[in-house]
Amino acid sequence: MAAAFASRxxxxxxxxxxxxxxxxxxxxxxxxxxxxxxxxLGDPVASADALTHALGQHMATTDT
Structure with missing residues (x-):
């Protein structure tokens, strides 16, 4: 039991x-x-809109 705990x-x-x-x-x-x-891209207080915007910005910079 102790070995399993130590591993985890x-x-x-x-x-x-x-x-x-x-x-x-x-x-x-x-x-x-x-x-x-x-x-x-986001943290605990990021809204869905903020996450969508961050992902969109990332995709726009990688498309070029």
Missing amino acids: AARAEADFLKARRLGVDAYPTLLLHTAHGTDH
């Missing part, structure tokens, strides 16, 4: 470290992973 705790810690490296400082956060990297 290690995976959770690795996930939190990865989130920090990606610039996540609040949950939920919307990240867009592309061939060019990871873009931060």
